[in-house]
Amino acid sequence: MAPITNLTKLLLLATSLSSFVHAILPDGRLHGNMRPTPAIPVITAPETVLPVTSRNGTVLPPYNTTFLFDQLIDHNNPRLGTFKQRFWHTWEFYEPGGPIILMTPGEANAQPYSGYLTNATINGLIAQQQSGAAIVLEHRFYGLSNPKPDLTVDSLRLHTIQQAIDDLEYFAKTVKLPMPNGDNLAPGKAPWILIGGSYSGALTSWTMVNKPGFFFAGYASSGVVEAIFDYWRYFEPIRQNMPVNCSADVEAVITHIDQVFSGRDQKAINEIKDTFGLTAMTHLDDVAGALRNNLWDWQSLQPTSGPNTTFTRFCDALEVKDGVSATSSGWGVAHALPAWGAFWRNGYLRQLCGKDDAETCLGSYNATQEFYTDTEIDNSNRSWFWIVCNEVGYLQDGAPPNSPSLVTRLVQPNADLRQCALMFPKAFPRPPKTIPVDRVNRAYHGWNVKVDRLFFANGVRDPWREATVSAQGLNIKSTDLQPIAVGDGFHCSDLSARAASDATIAAVQTHALASMKTWLATWKPTSTSAKSSAGQVTIDRSGRPARVGVIKPMNGWFKGFGNF
Numbered sequence: 001m002a003p004i005t006n007l008t009k010l011l012l013l014a015t016s017l018s019s020f021v022h023a024i025l026p027d028g029r030l031h032g033n034m035r036p037t038p039a040i041p042v043i044t045a046p047e048t049v050l051p052v053t054s055r056n057g058t059v060l061p062p063y064n065t066t067f068l069f070d071q072l073i074d075h076n077n078p079r080l081g082t083f084k085q086r087f088w089h090t091w092e093f094y095e096p097g098g099p100i101i102l103m104t105p106g107e108a109n110a111q112p113y114s115g116y117l118t119n120a121t122i123n124g125l126i127a128q129q130q131s132g133a134a135i136v137l138e139h140r141f142y143g144l145s146n147p148k149p150d151l152t153v154d155s156l157r158l159h160t161i162q163q164a165i166d167d168l169e170y171f172a173k174t175v176k177l178p179m180p181n182g183d184n185l186a187p188g189k190a191p192w193i194l195i196g197g198s199y200s201g202a203l204t205s206w207t208m209v210n211k212p213g214f215f216f217a218g219y220a221s222s223g224v225v226e227a228i229f230d231y232w233r234y235f236e237p238i239r240q241n242m243p244v245n246c247s248a249d250v251e252a253v254i255t256h257i258d259q260v261f262s263g264r265d266q267k268a269i270n271e272i273k274d275t276f277g278l279t280a281m282t283h284l285d286d287v288a289g290a291l292r293n294n295l296w297d298w299q300s301l302q303p304t305s306g307p308n309t310t311f312t313r314f315c316d317a318l319e320v321k322d323g324v325s326a327t328s329s330g331w332g333v334a335h336a337l338p339a340w341g342a343f344w345r346n347g348y349l350r351q352l353c354g355k356d357d358a359e360t361c362l363g364s365y366n367a368t369q370e371f372y373t374d375t376e377i378d379n380s381n382r383s384w385f386w387i388v389c390n391e392v393g394y395l396q397d398g399a400p401p402n403s404p405s406l407v408t409r410l411v412q413p414n415a416d417l418r419q420c421a422l423m424f425p426k427a428f429p430r431p432p433k434t435i436p437v438d439r440v441n442r443a444y445h446g447w448n449v450k451v452d453r454l455f456f457a458n459g460v461r462d463p464w465r466e467a468t469v470s471a472q473g474l475n476i477k478s479t480d481l482q483p484i485a486v487g488d489g490f491h492c493s494d495l496s497a498r499a500a501s502d503a504t505i506a507a508v509q510t511h512a513l514a515s516m517k518t519w520l521a522t523w524k525p526t527s528t529s530a531k532s533s534a535g536q537v538t539i540d541r542s543g544r545p546a547r548v549g550v551i552k553p554m555n556g557w558f559k560g561f562g563n564f
């Protein structure tokens with residue numbers, strides 16, 4: 001499990017103090033058979049004693065000042081008017097001529113991402129080196145940036161990748177930035193750099209393909225540029241990089257469980273359910289699917305995680321017997337199965353599900369559960385699942401028969417397609433047959449992206465690697481104008497300045513900073529029109545805390561990221 005961050009504690013506190021009754025798992029997800037989102041790690045600006053100051057000593061607004069921009073509700077129909085889109089901004093390193101560095105954290109409430117204004121992140125390192133200003137923009141349909149008052153299907157029709165791309169363009173073109181000369185810095189007058197990680201890393205690539213030349217340069221960390229329907233390869237970098245005895249045993253246990261669960265020996269089936277403390281669960285694919293959680297825990301690893309992570313404890317539980325570690329072939333099912341079960345019964349299940357019973361927490365079949373029916377705003381799990389079901393897929397399930405699998409083959413894409421229908425019955429009266437990911441790949445070129453001045457940063461141990469331009473077997477060439485730098489990191493590791501403690505990630509960052517320097521030296525203004533930005537911004541003083549919706553650990557999207 002992701003170490004409980006201060007943010008999570010705050011959210012839990014906020015929730016317990018409010019009237020919300022949503023079931024929340026201790027790790028912040030809505031339910032227990034839910035895969036981790038490819039979101040970027042939360043980095044919050046340090047609370048400094050000193051005020052933020054510009055290079056000449058002017059005192060600037062604190063990093064956590066929330067600005068509001070009037071964004072178009074529907075780029076296909078501007079007459080529908082605008083909604084308030086939140087953003088955060090600083091010009092502490094800015095000097096005239098410097099770049100404007102824009103990031104959306106993507107599928108999350110953006111409030112805790114203030115660190116992406118500072119030199120705790122690659123964004124701020126670029127700003128510091130190039131004398132730029134930095135912006136964090138909340139993505140539509142996340143947090144409090146909502147074109148519509150709820151997350152019903154009718155509202156979510158405006159939640160598409162293309163609308164998000166158009167948001168970025170309209171924001172950059174129109175915003176009157178709250179800084180000196182801020183109405184005279186649109187693209188063409190100042191060089192804009194678009195940054196993103198994970199989904200928003202893909203969005204960076206997709207936007208630069210879709211709006212050629214609009215953003216001068218880009219940086220995509222772990223950008224999952226290729227939409228993939230059956231993304232069973234999510235588990236491949238994990239299988240390849242985890243302790244080999246542990247992967248051998250996980251594979252053996254899962255093969256055994258799949259065999260028993262596919263047979264008719266009810267006694268043997270019940271014994272396995274009991275072993276994991278899941279006796280009361282109804283559906284065997286939910287039981288076997290829930291064991292993916294131990295692999296999803298890998299997603300919260302970072303080079304700075306230290307030795308005592310949930311994932312490490314899991315492998316130790318399987319592989320260390322009476323103080324002795326198994327050889328590379330593992331101990332085999334006879335030891336590993338009961339050891340895995342004990343790990344669940346002795347704390348893991350409680351860590352995952354809190355006070356919820358196993359079926360409520362890990363079951364995926366109950367259409368009336370609040371997890372499926374809650375349509376209040378600020379529920380990133382629901383908003384993201386809409387994009388999953390309609391555009392990108394990335395379904396994380398068992399490997400095909402001829403490949404080793406760490407996760408049950410009883411869970412196949414239809415398990416997620418069934419959930420699409422449960423969560424969005426108005427859009428999917430029946431489970432869809434597939435997800436039209438080809439549309440996304442055709443529109444935004446996926447792995448075939450060719451864009452000047454777009455920097456790709458990826459990590460060998462990132463489970464999302466296989467959807468990036470560094471997927472194994474692709475061999476896409478790194479060039480000066482479209483570099484691909486691969487470090488030994490995990491998911492989006494290179495976004496954090498702290499991750500430079502790993503020399504391979506430091507090299508990725510150094511490479512990126514050098515590319516930005518070279519590219520920006522060639523920038524020339526293309527627009528000389530008079531001041532034009534009319535998008536006045538206001539400051540949000542409402543101070544509304546983030547909401548936590550119903551989370552179940554039955555999909556992996558929303559596993560957190562820890563230890564930056």
Ligand SMILES: *[C@@H]1O[C@H](CO)[C@@H](O)[C@H](O)[C@H]1NC(C)=O
Pocket residue numbers: 054055056057058180
């Ligand atoms: C210092 O910078 C601020 C904005 O960053 C600007 O408004 C002001 O004119 C500058 N003052 C001097 C003395 O350069």
Ligand SMILES: *[C@@H]1O[C@H](CO)[C@@H](O)[C@H](O)[C@H]1NC(C)=O
Pocket residue numbers: 047062064065066
């Ligand atoms: C910003 O952070 C400071 C320091 O933690 C806090 O006192 C202040 O209330 C915060 N402001 C907003 C608008 O959240």
Ligand SMILES: *[C@@H]1O[C@H](CO)[C@@H](O)[C@H](O)[C@H]1NC(C)=O
Pocket residue numbers: 092118119
């Ligand atoms: C990062 O920025 C802060 C100002 O926000 C500055 O005090 C600090 O020296 C910078 N760190 C580095 C390593 O440049």
Ligand SMILES: *[C@@H]1O[C@H](CO)[C@@H](O)[C@H](O)[C@H]1NC(C)=O
Pocket residue numbers: 308
């Ligand atoms: C490892 O972490 C667990 C859970 O946070 C804790 O209970 C345990 O004491 C830690 N072990 C060590 C050796 O730090």
Ligand SMILES: *[C@@H]1O[C@H](CO)[C@@H](O)[C@H](O)[C@H]1NC(C)=O
Pocket residue numbers: 243244245246312315316319320325326327328
């Ligand atoms: C066996 O597993 C333990 C515990 O996870 C690990 O520390 C060790 O490196 C593994 N050894 C081999 C040979 O895989």
Ligand SMILES: *[C@@H]1O[C@H](CO)[C@@H](O)[C@H](O)[C@H]1NC(C)=O
Pocket residue numbers: 366367368369370
């Ligand atoms: C389904 O969920 C609802 C709402 O949480 C609950 O009242 C009901 O008992 C559940 N049904 C089953 C069969 O678990």
Ligand SMILES: CC(=O)N[C@H]1CO[C@H](CO)[C@@H](O)[C@@H]1O
Pocket residue numbers: 011027028029030378379380381547548549550551557558559560
């Ligand atoms: C709105 C909501 O409930 N979102 C949650 C989805 O899952 C993540 C875990 O990463 C939580 O942090 C969010 O609060």
